[in-house]
Amino acid sequence: MGKMVTLTIDGQVISVPQGMLIVDAAKKAGIDIPVFCYHPKMEPVGMCRMCLVEVGRPVIDRTTGQPILEADGTPKIQFGPKLETACTTPVSEGMVVRTQTQVVAEARRGIIEFLLTSHPLDCPICDKGGECPLQNLTMAYGPGESRFQYEDKMHLAKHVPLGELIYLDRERCILCGRCVRFQSNVADDPVIAFSQRGRALQIVTFSEPGFDSYFSGNTTDICPVGALTTADFRFGARPWEMIPTASICPHCPVGCNLTLNVRREAAAGGREVIKRVMPRQNEWVNEIWICDKGRFGYHYTESPERLRQPLVRKNGRLEPATWEEALAFAAEGLRERSGVVALAGGRLSNEDFFNLYQVVTARQGRAVLYSTMAGGDYVQRYGLSGDANLAGLGKGDAVLVVATDLHEEAPLWWLRVKQAAERGATLIVANARPTKLERYAAHVIRYAYSEVLEKVQSLLAGESPEAQALAKATNLVIFFGQEGLSLEASEALATMLARLLVQNGQAERPLSGLVAVWPHANTQGGWEIGFRPDPDLAHTLATAGAVWVAAADPAGDDPILAQALEKAGFVIVQDLFLTETARRADVVFPVQAFTEREGTWTSGERRVQRFYPAVPELENTRPDFMIVAQVADHLGIPLVGRSASRVFDELARALPAFAGLSYTRLAEVVEQWPLVGRGDLYYGGTVYENTQGLGVRLARMSAGAELSEWPAVEIAPAPADDALYLVPVVRLYDQGQTLVPSHLLQQRMARAALYLAPATAAQLGVQTGERVEVSAGEWAETLTVYVDANVPVKAGLVPRSTGVPLRQPLWVRAQRAVLEPQP
Amino acid sequence: MSEYLILRHRAIPGLERLPVYLEHQGFAAFKKAVMELPPAQVIQMVKDSGLRGRGGAGFPTGLKWSFLPNDLWPHYVVANADESEPGTFKDREIMESNPFQFLEGLMIAAYAVQANVAYIYIRGEYWHIARWLDQKIAELEQAGLLGERLFGTDYSLRIYTHLGAGAYICGEETALLESLEGKLGQPRLRPPFPATAGLYNRPTVVNNVETLANVPLIVLNGPAWYHNYGTDKSPGTKVFSLSGCVNRPGNYELPFGVTFRELIFEHGGGVPEGRTLKAVMTAGASSVLIPMDESVLDTPMDYESLNKFGGSLGSASVIVLDDSVNMAWLTQKTVNFFKHESCGKCTPCREGTYWMNRLAERIVRGKAGLREVELLYQVARQMQGKCLCALGEFSTLAVVSSIDRFRADFEAVVTKEPIYG
Amino acid sequence: MNTLRAKYADEIQAILAKYPPEHKRSAVMPLLYLAQREAGYVTVQAMAEIAEILEISITDVASIVGFYTLYYDQPHGRYHIQVCTDLPCALRGAEDFLKALCQALGVEVGQVTPDGLFVIEEVKCIGACHRAPVFQVQGDGEIVFHENQTLETALAVIEALRQKAQQEKEGTA
C-alpha cells in the first residue's frame, strides 16, 4: 500500500491513501458529498460543480518548510477564496475539508437550481423517480420555489431513440457526461457523444444501429437522472414496487452478478414477473457492469413456448402425462437397459450435474459433457486460485488470449482484459482473424486456422518477442477458446497452454492461470463434477442403451447426432423447450428456469456463485436436480432431491475442490470498493450492492502434477486446393433458444450466413448477398455470402446458433449456388 | 507613438515580406539562439525581461516556459491565434502585417523548450490569415530558416497552422488543445496545466501571438533593454485594440502605464462630438464596466492598476462607451455573447448564461420589472466562483458591475423605454 | 467507397502530415472544411468518410460538426453573409446595418434568398471592430472579410457573387 495521508473532513480525522480524491475519502468516512458527473469508476472531469466544498490547507513556512502554527499550537489552515470540486481534488496532508457549512449549502442549492432551470420535473412519470439522485438532492438542498419562469425553459425532445434499446429524454438530461465517458473510456465504443454547445448541448448517436455497443445498458444505471432508459423497462414499474433478488447471468462463463427486479403484475394474471435485470456489484467478476445480453436476454424464462407438462411417448407419439407417470416411465426405460449415457450441457447447475453424475455412475453409465471444447481438467489444475482478481493484473503481468473473440463470447472478460492492458499488462492476442481486443494488444499473433497449434507451440520455444514477453511476466493469465478447433485440437491447445505456465514458472502463482471461454455459464462445473466431452459422440449415442439428455439439444444442432439419437435405445430429455432432441425422446421433463429456482454455477474462472429464486416456478415444472433424484428414487438409488443446498452439501463432501463450501459460505460478502447502492445513488448509480454473496473460487487441484505430453493432433489438412475451412464463430446475439424470445434484440441477432474474405469470394465468383453451397459428404447447406475483409482466406465463418448445423470446424467444398428461376 | 516594438510594420513598409524583414535584423535572434544560446539561457532572458502573456492573464512568459519537465517528450509550442474576445483585433494586425516577427518569436519559443513541432491555432474566421501564414512558413522553409537541422545544428522545427471553426472558448488554452486534438473544444480541468500535460498529454507552451512577437527583440537586444518600456511590473509595450464610441478606433501600441486619457483622447480622438465618456471596458466583453470621470481617466493601464476597479487589463481590448449607451442594453449584448459561446460543459456557466440571457432579453424588451433585474444580478452572483473555466466568470462581470454602477439605466428600461420593442 | 479519399488523396495526405500519425484525429477539423467545400455543407456521408479516414466513430465526427459554428450539417444557401452585430460593432451601427441589408434583400436573418444563393446571418465578433459595419462571406470553401461597409458596398459585394454564380451556371449549362 502506498503512502497514507491524514486529513480532517467535517471534524472527522481520517487516513486514506495518497492520491485519493476528497469525494472518495469522504465516502470512506461515511460522509456523502453529492456528485453528478463524478463516478468512482471513471476519471473525474469536474464539470457539474455539484461537489463544491471548502478546502483548507496548512500554511507552510517557506524558510523552514514546516507548518505555521496558531496560538493554540494547531496548524494554521488557509482556505482558498473559492470552493473546490471534491471530485477532482486529491487529499493532502493536513487538509481540512468542510462539507456542511452555509457556503457549501448555498453552492449546492445554486447548482441544483441551475440544473432544474431546464429540467422538466416530471418525476411522477419518470422511470428514475424513487431512485433518482437529482430528485433526492433537490429534496435535500434544492431551492424551495422556482425563480425561473416557465416560458424561459428550454423545451426538448423527450423520447429520442438512441437505437432500439436505449431511449433518451433530452429534457431530463443534465449533461453530466457520464454516459458519454462510459462509452468512450470504459466500453471504448464512442457511439454516443455531445453535440452542439451551451444550453443546446445534447447527446447524439450516429452509429448504425443506433447506440451500437454491447454495454449500452450500463449507461442507464449510471445516468443520474431519468434521461436514459432501456426500451425494455421504460414505463415498466416504479422502483419502489419491485423486489430485488440476487442472481447470476446464465449466458456466458463470466458469471456476472445480477439483481432481478420482480413485481406482481395484473397484466400477467397477478403473477410475479421480472421487470428488469440489473448489475450487482462483484469486484472480482463484473465490477458493477453487465453486458446487454445479460440485461435484456432473460425473456426466454417467460416464453409461452416453455414446456409445462411432462410428456411420454405412447404409440409413437409424445403425450402429456402426470409427473408420477413420467417418472415411472423414465425409470422403467432405464431399468431394463444397460449402457446409459448422460449427455448434459453447461446450462445445468452444479447440483444438477452432480445428481445426474451420481445416477449414471451408479448404473455404470457414462457422463458426457455436451461440449466441443476441452481443457476443463487443465483449468481445474492450472486455473486462477484463491482470491486472485483480474483487477490485480497490471505492469509486469501478461494476458494471452487464444482462439476466442472475447468481445463476442464473454464481454465482461473483454472489458477486464482491456482494463488490465490499460493498467500496463502486456496483452497478446492470438487468433486467425482480427478481433476487437487487438486494439490494446502489445503483440498480435495471426495464424491460419490450421496452424494454431504450431503457433502456440512456438511460444514454448521462447524465441519470439511474444514468447519472451510471456516468459518474463510475473503473472500470466491465459484465456482460451475453441474458435477453429476440433475437440481434440482444443485438448492439445489446453495442454500446451498449461505447459507454458509451468515452463514459465507461473503455474504456482495465484493470479496466473488458464481461463476457459466456454459457451455456457456452467460448462466448467460439468468438468469439476466429472463430465467429459466425447470425441465420437455420434457413435456413443447410437450405441447407447439409454440416453439421458439435460440442457442440450444435439439433434437440433447436428443432423448426424439426430440420426444417432434415433438409434439410441431410450431417450430421456430434460429441457425448458420442446427441442428437436425432445421431439425424439421417449420421455420429456419440463424444467425450471434459473429465475425460478436456486443453485450454483462455476464460472470459467472457477468461481462458484449462487443464484436465488426470483419468481414462482412455472406450474408443473421442477428443477433438474430434483427430477434426476426422483427418477433415481424409482430405481432405488437414494439421492438428495428436495433442496439444492443439501445437494450442494453432498457435492462438497464428495469433491475435494469443493471441500468446506456450503450455501452459507457462498453467501458471504466483504466490503467492496467503491461503495455503491446505498442511500446515495448518485455515487455509483443504480447498480445493486452485493449483500447475497460474492461466491468462492474453487481450490486448485494438485497444481504442478505431471503434465502429459499433448496428443500429436494434426488439424486435418485441406483435402483439396479449393476446399474451404468452415468455422463456427460466436456472436453475442445468436439465435439460440435462450435469446430469441428477447424480441428487443431481434434486429441485432446474427443471421445464418457465410462470411468470406474478398479473395475467397472472388475465387468463388460471388458477392455479398449471393448464395453458396457448401458440402462435405452427405452434409450440405446453402448460405448467403457476406464479404468481409476480416475473414482469413480459405476460411468461411458461420455464426453459431443461427440454424446452420455446424458444431465443429469442417473442410467443405464450396460452389456458387445457382438459384432456380423464381416463378 | 514614439517607437514600435510590435507594430513595426507601421514604421517599416514591406516588413511582411521576407527580404525586408531580413534586412531589419530578421531572424538574427532565432539564428543566434539556435547557434549560440543554450535553451535554458533563452528562457532566462525571457524571464529577466519580465515579459508577461498578452492573452489576458499576464502570466510571466519565461516562467511558463521553465515549467516544462525535461523527462517527458516531445514538447510542443502552440501559438494562440484564436483572438475572439469582442473588441480584440490586434493579433490579426500582427499576423497580417508583421508575420515574420510573430513566427520568429514562435520559433524561438520552440527552440527554448526544444519543441520540434509548433502549431498556430487560428480562429476559423481568419481563414485568409492562415493561408497567408502558410505561405510565409513555406518561404521560411525554402530559405532554410525552418525545417530539418537548422543552421547545421541538430535542431529541427516544423510549424503548422490549424484553423478553428467558430468557438470563442477555443481561445481558452485547454479548450484550444482539446480542439487541436480533434475533440470538442471544451476546457480541461487544471491542474494539470499544459506545461506538464498539454497537447497529446505532452508538455506544451501556449502563448498568445502578441506575446510571441515580443520575443525576437528581447533575445536580440537583451532583457535590460526591454525594461526601457512600460512599468516596473509590466515592462514593454502593449497593443491596445480600441473600439466602440471613439473617433479613431484601431490598434495602438503604447507602453504599459499609459493612461486612459492618453489612449482614448490623444490617440483615439475622444468620443464623438457632443457626447460624453460614460464607461470603459478594458478586456472586451469579459470586463467590468469602469465608470469614467476625470479622476479615473488618469489611471495607468497595466496589469496591476485596474484591480482597484475590480477589473483587469485582460487582452487590453478597450471598448469605449459614451452617454448614448444604455448599460442594460450593453448587458444584454454581453450575456448574449457568452450564452452563445458557453461550451456547455459545466453547469453554472451553461445554465447561468442561458438564464441570464433570457432575463436580459426580457428586461431590454420592457417585459420585465426590477424584480428581474435583481434576479439577473443574483444569477450572476450565483455563478461566480463556481465555473470550470474563466468564461463563466467573465460572463458575470459586465452584469454585476453594470447593475451595481449603472442601476439607473436598468430602471429606465424597465419603467419607460424598452430598447428593442 | 470513400469519395473524399478518392478525390482529394493528396490534400488529405498533406493535412494528415501535420499531425503525429497516432493522433490522426487532430485532422478532423481540416477534413470537415474540405468536406464542406465539396458540398457546401457537411453531409452524413462525408462524416462517415472522415470517420473512416481518421479511424474514429462517425458520432465523434458529428459531435464536432455540431459544436463549431462554421460547420453546417444542412444545406443553407451557397453564401453565408455573416454580419457582426456583437457589442463593439453594435456600438457603431451594425444592428441598423443588418436591418437595412435584410430589408434590401427582402429576407430575415436566417432566411435564404429566393435564388438559394444567400443566407444572412448574425455573428459574434470577427475581429474587425474598428472597421464596423463588417461582414464576412462564408462559401466556396473560403471566408472573406468585407469591412467599413455601407448598404451600397454590401449590395455590390452580393451582386458580384450573384453574377459569379450566374456565370458559372451558364458556363456549365
Ligand SMILES: Cc1cc2nc3c(=O)[nH]c(=O)nc-3n(C[C@H](O)[C@H](O)[C@H](O)COP(=O)(O)O)c2cc1C
Ligand atoms: C474564455 C477564454 C478565452 C480566451 N481567449 C483567448 C484568445 O482568444 N487568445 C489568447 O491568446 N488567449 C486567450 N485566452 C487566454 C488563454 O487561456 C491563455 O491564457 C493564453 O493563451 C496564454 O498565453 P499568454 O501567456 O501568452 O497570454 C482566453 C482565456 C479564456 C478563459
Ligand code: SF4
Ligand atoms: S443522459 Fe444522463 S448520463 Fe448522459 S449526460 Fe445526460 S444526465 Fe448525464
Ligand code: FES
Ligand atoms: S464536478 Fe464534482 S461531481 Fe461533478
